[in-house]
Amino acid sequence: MTQDRDLTRDLEHWLEDVPSSAPAMSRATIRGRVRETRQRPPWLVRERGEPYVRPPRVSGRMLFVGFTILALTGATIGLASLGGQVGLRAARSPEITAFPVEGQPLGMAYLSGSVWAGMTDTLAVARIDPATGVSTNVLSLGRNCVAMGGVGAGALWESTCQAGPLVRIDPATNTPRAVPIEGQGQVAATIPFEGDVAWITIDADAGTFVRYDASAGEVISRGDIEPLGGAVFAAGFGSGWGVNGFGGDEPLGMIRIDAENHADVTRIETELPPVFGVPIGDALWVVTGIEGTDRAVLVRVDPDTNTATPVLEFGFWELHMAVIGTDLWLLDGSEPATLHRVDTRTNEITQTISVGGEANGLTTDGERLWLSLLGAQEVVRVDPGD
Amino acid sequence: MAVIARPLAVDHARRPRLNVVAAPTPPSPAMTQRLLVVSAAQGDPEAFDALVERWLDRLFAVAYRILQDHDAADDATQDALVIAWRDIRGLRDPDRFDAWIHRLLVRICYRHAVKRRREFVRLVDVDGIELGRPDTTNTIADRDLLERAFQRLTLEQRSVLVLHHYLGRSHAEIGDILQLPEGTVASRLHYALKALRAALAADERPGRPVR
Numbered sequence: 001m002t003q004d005r006d007l008t009r010d011l012e013h014w015l016e017d018v019p020s021s022a023p024a025m026s027r028a029t030i031r032g033r034v035r036e037t038r039q040r041p042p043w044l045v046r047e048r049g050e051p052y053v054r055p056p057r058v059s060g061r062m063l064f065v066g067f068t069i070l071a072l073t074g075a076t077i078g079l080a081s082l083g084g085q086v087g088l089r090a091a092r093s094p095e096i097t098a099f100p101v102e103g104q105p106l107g108m109a110y111l112s113g114s115v116w117a118g119m120t121d122t123l124a125v126a127r128i129d130p131a132t133g134v135s136t137n138v139l140s141l142g143r144n145c146v147a148m149g150g151v152g153a154g155a156l157w158e159s160t161c162q163a164g165p166l167v168r169i170d171p172a173t174n175t176p177r178a179v180p181i182e183g184q185g186q187v188a189a190t191i192p193f194e195g196d197v198a199w200i201t202i203d204a205d206a207g208t209f210v211r212y213d214a215s216a217g218e219v220i221s222r223g224d225i226e227p228l229g230g231a232v233f234a235a236g237f238g239s240g241w242g243v244n245g246f247g248g249d250e251p252l253g254m255i256r257i258d259a260e261n262h263a264d265v266t267r268i269e270t271e272l273p274p275v276f277g278v279p280i281g282d283a284l285w286v287v288t289g290i291e292g293t294d295r296a297v298l299v300r301v302d303p304d305t306n307t308a309t310p311v312l313e314f315g316f317w318e319l320h321m322a323v324i325g326t327d328l329w330l331l332d333g334s335e336p337a338t339l340h341r342v343d344t345r346t347n348e349i350t351q352t353i354s355v356g357g358e359a360n361g362l363t364t365d366g367e368r369l370w371l372s373l374l375g376a377q378e379v380v381r382v383d384p385g386d
Numbered sequence: 387m388a389v390i391a392r393p394l395a396v397d398h399a400r401r402p403r404l405n406v407v408a409a410p411t412p413p414s415p416a417m418t419q420r421l422l423v424v425s426a427a428q429g430d431p432e433a434f435d436a437l438v439e440r441w442l443d444r445l446f447a448v449a450y451r452i453l454q455d456h457d458a459a460d461d462a463t464q465d466a467l468v469i470a471w472r473d474i475r476g477l478r479d480p481d482r483f484d485a486w487i488h489r490l491l492v493r494i495c496y497r498h499a500v501k502r503r504r505e506f507v508r509l510v511d512v513d514g515i516e517l518g519r520p521d522t523t524n525t526i527a528d529r530d531l532l533e534r535a536f537q538r539l540t541l542e543q544r545s546v547l548v549l550h551h552y553l554g555r556s557h558a559e560i561g562d563i564l565q566l567p568e569g570t571v572a573s574r575l576h577y578a579l580k581a582l583r584a585a586l587a588a589d590e591r592p593g594r595p596v597r
Binding site for chain 1: 429431434435438439442443444445446447450451456460463464467468469471472473474475489492493494496497529532533536540541542543547548551552565566570574579582583586
């Protein structure tokens with residue numbers, strides 16, 4: 001106890017001595033930003049744990065349909081029945097429900113009928129019933145990170161983002177197990193799978209990766225490509241897809257590594273470096289962006305021609321990805337967090353949902369989307385509706 | 387002692403003339419803040435400027451202690467105040483502005499920390515370090531040592547330590563700010579101190595890598 005008193009006393013003295021005045025320019029900056037910022041209506045400002053259902057709205061497209069019908073049929077049908085038609089089309093609006101969890105969720109994943117959320121503060125993983133939002137199990141990892149690296153071979157895979165071991169979580173037993181890999185340095189957060197085989201970047205600085213057969217529990221090949229300058233961020237089409245161009249004179253973009261012959265490497269130039277990627281249908285969809293900027297470009301990579309085509313541009317560098325059918329869902333987690341639904345057949349945004357708050361992780365249970373809210377000890381379920 | 391302004395129950399015709407100028411009652415600081423919050427919530431930017439004047443340094447001090455980075459603390463403080471202006475209409479009880487603004491600030495600090503966490507994580511594995519028993523007769527004279535150890539804590543651990551040991555907030559008040567049960571706050575404080583002690587012990591042991 002004496003030690004505790006000494007430590008807290010010294011801590012308090014040290015905290016007291018740290019500078020406490022904001023820079024002189026801050027007042028003017030805040031004043032300027034306040035004048036440019038519109039206040040939000042109270043219903044958009046949620047408190048923790050409160051389910052929030054966005055009031056039904058008629059989208060611009062629906063309004064257009066409504067006015068077109070009005071113009072064509074106004075004389076014969078009448079306003080009352082028209083109102084009914086417009087209302088009917090807008091009936092299934094998105095439903096957003098927040099559920100409290102014990103801890104600060106970050107990464108999200110879906111496996112074996114459960115939503116899994118990694119907690120940055122407790123370094124635990126919560127298993128959540130998607131129907132009720134209740135945490136049915138909490139597994140302590142005792143390690144960072146909790147980005148929910150990947151799902152494959154019937155298990156959840158978590159890197160430590162450090163030199164610690166890879167962790168495999170078996171949903172049947174709710175047991176985390178360390179998976180040591182020889183030569184491992186700092187493991188990348190993302191662990192992409194193609195089938196049961198994971199591409200694991202075991203040392204991002206050295207550009208070293210392994211292909212790991214998760215069902216057999218063995219490393220089946222190893223590659224060492226420089227300058228990788230990052231991690232293998234996606235897997236698909238018989239290849240691993242990595243970040244390229246942070247190192248030497250290589251052009252900015254991504255790198256495609258053949259699964260059978262790691263020396264077979266294709267460089268694909270993009271304006272911005274890749275952040276996340278996911279295969280949908282016959283293409284790889286990749287979010288490209290640079291941390292800290294207000295810009296991200298969604299690109300479609302044709303694996304037959306190895307060409308990247310910009311599809312859409314967004315105002316925030318980091319967009320998390322989830323796939324439902326042929327729809328790609330992108331999460332712009334900057335406040336207020338916003339979901340964009342992209343039809344990958346037409347390359348168009350077909351729906352936008354403002355969730356509110358700041359969000360980070362994104363996953364899907366096949367019908368609904370699940371987000372982790374920053375600083376809120378909440379996960380949020382979004383039923384996109386029609 | 388505050389002067390209470392009220393009608394005098396006297397016969398004005400017979401009241402002696404006094405050379406006293408009745409001063410208006412100065413509102414209490416809490417009342418002033420309440421009025422400013424209500425005015426700001428009604429869209430008055432000048433009232434919000436006055437709130438910024440009151441809170442800027444205090445919030446910066448908290449952010450700086452949590453983030454341990456001057457520029458990041460400045461950014462976080464600015465962001466928190468701008469978001470406060472944007473969302474203040476959602477604050478149902480003006481008297482809870484204090485807890486609310488701290489909650490916003492800590493959330494913004496989390497955001498900064500999450501960004502940094504993606505790049506590289508330094509974390510003290512409390513369970514993996516044999517804490518040993520440091521010499522209890524010596525206090526920690528080396529402030530750099532304490533600073534380095536503090537920087538190795540998670541943001542959540544730093545937050546509770548700052549709120550409790552710098553702002554002097556009780557477990558219940560911290561629970562209100564962080565929206566955690568009191569028991570969780572107590573537990574978090576306990577483990578934060580444990581982690582701090584572990585980090586100090588690790589630093590004092592030469593050659594041992596600290597992740």
